[in-house]
Amino acid sequence: MAEKEENMKYAELAVTVTDLNKYIKDKIADDEYLNNVLVKGEISNFKNHYTGHMYFTLKDENCLIKCIMFKSYAQKLNFMPKDGMKVMVFGSVSVFERDGVYQIYVKAMEEDGLGDLYTRYQELKKELEAKGLFNEEHKKKIPLMPKVIGVLTSQTGSVIRDIINVSTRRNPNVNIRLFPVPVQGEGAAEKIAYGIKFMNKNKLADVLILARGGGSLEDLWPFNEEIVAHAIYNSEIPIISAVGHETDFSISDFVADLRAPTPSAAAELAVPDIYEVKQKINTYQNRLRLTLIKKVEIMKLRYEKCMSSRVFKEPLRNINDNYLKIDAYIKRLENTIKTKQKEEKTKYIELVSKLDTLSPLKTLTRGYSLVEQDNKIIKNSKDLKTGDKVNIRFADGKKQAEIL
Numbered sequence: 001m002a003e004k005e006e007n008m009k010y011a012e013l014a015v016t017v018t019d020l021n022k023y024i025k026d027k028i029a030d031d032e033y034l035n036n037v038l039v040k041g042e043i044s045n046f047k048n049h050y051t052g053h054m055y056f057t058l059k060d061e062n063c064l065i066k067c068i069m070f071k072s073y074a075q076k077l078n079f080m081p082k083d084g085m086k087v088m089v090f091g092s093v094s095v096f097e098r099d100g101v102y103q104i105y106v107k108a109m110e111e112d113g114l115g116d117l118y119t120r121y122q123e124l125k126k127e128l129e130a131k132g133l134f135n136e137e138h139k140k141k142i143p144l145m146p147k148v149i150g151v152l153t154s155q156t157g158s159v160i161r162d163i164i165n166v167s168t169r170r171n172p173n174v175n176i177r178l179f180p181v182p183v184q185g186e187g188a189a190e191k192i193a194y195g196i197k198f199m200n201k202n203k204l205a206d207v208l209i210l211a212r213g214g215g216s217l218e219d220l221w222p223f224n225e226e227i228v229a230h231a232i233y234n235s236e237i238p239i240i241s242a243v244g245h246e247t248d249f250s251i252s253d254f255v256a257d258l259r260a261p262t263p264s265a266a267a268e269l270a271v272p273d274i275y276e277v278k279q280k281i282n283t284y285q286n287r288l289r290l291t292l293i294k295k296v297e298i299m300k301l302r303y304e305k306c307m308s309s310r311v312f313k314e315p316l317r318n319i320n321d322n323y324l325k326i327d328a329y330i331k332r333l334e335n336t337i338k339t340k341q342k343e344e345k346t347k348y349i350e351l352v353s354k355l356d357t358l359s360p361l362k363t364l365t366r367g368y369s370l371v372e373q374d375n376k377i378i379k380n381s382k383d384l385k386t387g388d389k390v391n392i393r394f395a396d397g398k399k400q401a402e403i404l
Helices: 002-013 017-029 116-130 158-170 188-199 224-232 251-255 263-270 276-307 314-358 360-362
Strands: 037-048 054-059 064-069 083-097 101-115 150-151 173-179 208-214 238-243 370-373 387-394 395-401
Touching: 017 083, 037 064, 037 101, 064 173, 064 314, 101 387, 116 224, 116 251, 150 188, 150 263, 173 188, 188 208, 188 224, 208 263, 224 251, 238 251, 238 263, 238 370, 251 370
Parallel strands: 064 101, 150 173, 150 208, 208 238
Antiparallel strands: 037 054, 037 083, 054 064, 083 101, 370 387, 387 395
């Protein structure tokens, strides 16, 4: 009985969790130093919420603390905070009573240089870009209808489940082949690179998805390692990179053949919706059928027009017409030939008449005669002397004579 009374006494002294968190919050609120703190560190796990509020973690080499910057203060910034960025923040430390978590409520922020990881990221990105690992001409096309999707990610967690759900919903016949790899931590980059090489060597997939969920720059770092970049670049299988959230960009995103903002989006890019494909095929079939019907109708109209023409209705009539044309051409040709012959005959007679007029023999018929000596015509009397014998040619013959 005494023990029970003692327990009841202690119960009266106990406080609720709410009371304790409120007490701690009030204590911190009374601390003037914690109400005006200036802290420097490196941003990690940065999230720019759709409400305009900014959530992030501020860390150094040993510790970290959560921070929140409400929209009214965030909209005054002249830069966009990023993971890996070194900053100085001014604000107050307080407790979020519901979760019992203390954090910095940031009122102002200034850049304080780039973090070591972010600097390494930018240097490697610049180096690989100069080597041509990001060139568009090297990127391979994603196959239109892949049968096997290879996935390199953790075998636990929501990423692989999301990829399987989206892929099988879009095409129940697609095969998902998982090559489990660690997606963060020491040795993760080497295992990811090995997985890519293994899938290529054994030709285990038509397309590869390299995926992990969101996280800080440190969490995503394996996908910023040079060994992974070269493995992606040398892959014969097309690779879709889906690392982190939509706002996260890793080296693997730049080297890969295609970048997806999320793992689910990667599955949508890799696997076509079979129902949409079927619908497109049906649309093309209907379009082709209508085109063929239209062409058949046009050909039918042409056929009917041809069959209704006189050529097809009265083929012999056309032949007979052509025969008549040929006969007319022949008759015209014969008349032309006769006319030509008549003209040539008339010309011939005229020429003969002219020749006859000019002929010496014709002159003899008019009473003239020719004197010849040694087959030469004597034109002058002085060419002859007394005693010369000559031949005198008449129209009806010739006689021999002697010059006296």
